[in-house]
Amino acid sequence: MNKAFPPANRVAQPIDGLTEAERTRILAKSAIFSPPAMTDEEGRRDLVGLTREQLAEEMLAIGEKPFRAKQLWHWIYHQGVRDFSVMNTIAKPLQLRLAERFTIGRPSVTTEQTSTDGTRKWLFKWRDGQEVETVYIPEDDRGALCISTQVGCTLSCSFCHTGTQKLVRNLGTAEIVGQFMAARDSYGEWPTPKGEEGRRVSNIVVMGMGEPLYNYEATARALNIVMDHEGIALSRRRITLSTSGVVPMMDKCGEELGVNLAVSLHAVRDDLRDELVPLNRKYPIAELLAACKRYPGASNARRITFEYVMLRGVNDSEAEAHELVRLLRDLPAKVNLIPFNPWPGSAYQTSTPEAVRRFAAILNDAGYSSPIRRPRGRDILAACGQLKTESERARRSTAA
Numbered sequence: 001m002n003k004a005f006p007p008a009n010r011v012a013q014p015i016d017g018l019t020e021a022e023r024t025r026i027l028a029k030s031a032i033f034s035p036p037a038m039t040d041e042e043g044r045r046d047l048v049g050l051t052r053e054q055l056a057e058e059m060l061a062i063g064e065k066p067f068r069a070k071q072l073w074h075w076i077y078h079q080g081v082r083d084f085s086v087m088n089t090i091a092k093p094l095q096l097r098l099a100e101r102f103t104i105g106r107p108s109v110t111t112e113q114t115s116t117d118g119t120r121k122w123l124f125k126w127r128d129g130q131e132v133e134t135v136y137i138p139e140d141d142r143g144a145l146c147i148s149t150q151v152g153c154t155l156s157c158s159f160c161h162t163g164t165q166k167l168v169r170n171l172g173t174a175e176i177v178g179q180f181m182a183a184r185d186s187y188g189e190w191p192t193p194k195g196e197e198g199r200r201v202s203n204i205v206v207m208g209m210g211e212p213l214y215n216y217e218a219t220a221r222a223l224n225i226v227m228d229h230e231g232i233a234l235s236r237r238r239i240t241l242s243t244s245g246v247v248p249m250m251d252k253c254g255e256e257l258g259v260n261l262a263v264s265l266h267a268v269r270d271d272l273r274d275e276l277v278p279l280n281r282k283y284p285i286a287e288l289l290a291a292c293k294r295y296p297g298a299s300n301a302r303r304i305t306f307e308y309v310m311l312r313g314v315n316d317s318e319a320e321a322h323e324l325v326r327l328l329r330d331l332p333a334k335v336n337l338i339p340f341n342p343w344p345g346s347a348y349q350t351s352t353p354e355a356v357r358r359f360a361a362i363l364n365d366a367g368y369s370s371p372i373r374r375p376r377g378r379d380i381l382a383a384c385g386q387l388k389t390e391s392e393r394a395r396r397s398t399a400a
Contacts, residue, residue: 035172049174077231080190150210176222
């Protein structure tokens with residue numbers, strides 16, 4: 001029997017869309033870990049994270065016309081303004097009324113570290129004291145911001161440092177989009193430059209702490225705000241959402257957002273992926289790849305990225321490279337090979353450079369682009385799989 005496909009005794013999950021039972025289960029899980037209300041210590045409502053419709057409703061509630069929402073949207077998301085008094089298209093009396101009732105929030109910065117290679121990592125704190133890490137990865141003329149969607153994670157992937165931090169709660173829409181806005185603040189990139197070229201924070205990868213498809217609604221609202229053409233105006237082609245394989249929600253994501261998709265694969269056999277990515281026990285490889293084939297917009301121009309962390313003696317053999325080629329047949333795909341980034345207490349070792357090169361060569365020879373990701377920010381624990389909040393580290397240290 002081919003081990004890449006689920007054994008006969010597995011209970012197959014529905015793969016033809018999101019069932020009502022699955023929707024109920026995911027929404028129930030999200031409700032348990034929902035974020036607190038976004039009001040400050042003075043009881044003012046945070047306008048960041050509201051949809052256009054919600055912003056218009058807030059204006060109607062204070063007796064203002066809906067066009068005020070459009071004005072505010074421009075100032076908040078195009079100009080990056082945090083002070084109502086700067087909004088010179090709004091009369092002074094209304095500026096004062098807005099300041100009494102509302103705030104334009106950002107996460108507070110607990111720490112900001114910059115690696116020797118230019119990678120920057122923030123530890124952001126929210127109003128309830130919870131924290132997440134966000135990382136900016138620079139390239140020559142642009143860069144990607146790796147944002148988080150949950151405080152902690154439920155997936156417990158055995159090679160991932162973030163997975164050792166238990167899920168505390170989901171992030172709200174304001175907290176997700178706020179990471180991007182705070183990064184723009186840090187680099188002084190307001191107002192938005194014309195076009196997307198030349199921006200340092202030019203791309204978003206939803207690959208930080210947490211599984212975004214287990215916090216889909218807030219993540220989707222945040223990305224829609226980021227993509228809105230009258231605000232931040234980041235193209236969907238510059239946004240990549242990474243999932244460990246929440247199959248039913250992948251369909252929903254493709255239909256509603258259409259952003260680039262990345263899949264944390266890491267193994268070509270179900271028995272091994274069960275160990276590395278426990279979510280595989282619910283949605284095994286065959287179902288995951290079927291969902292990838294259904295993903296709207298996937299083409300040679302917009303290939304699905306498969307992330308594959310290279311673990312010495314675990315998943316890095318030439319035979320596994322050939323099996324990966326077979327699995328990806330007929331899929332518009334590229335493979336990111338990620339040398340394992342060690343973290344304190346991890347049980348794995350990084351594959352040898354020779355093993356990684358052989359693996360990449362087999363994929364490349366089969367026609368699959370397979371770049372070997374250069375580790376970034378290792379000296380500040382900002383590399384892939386290393387994110388874990390300092391507050392969590394400190395609590396564990398104190399408990400020990």
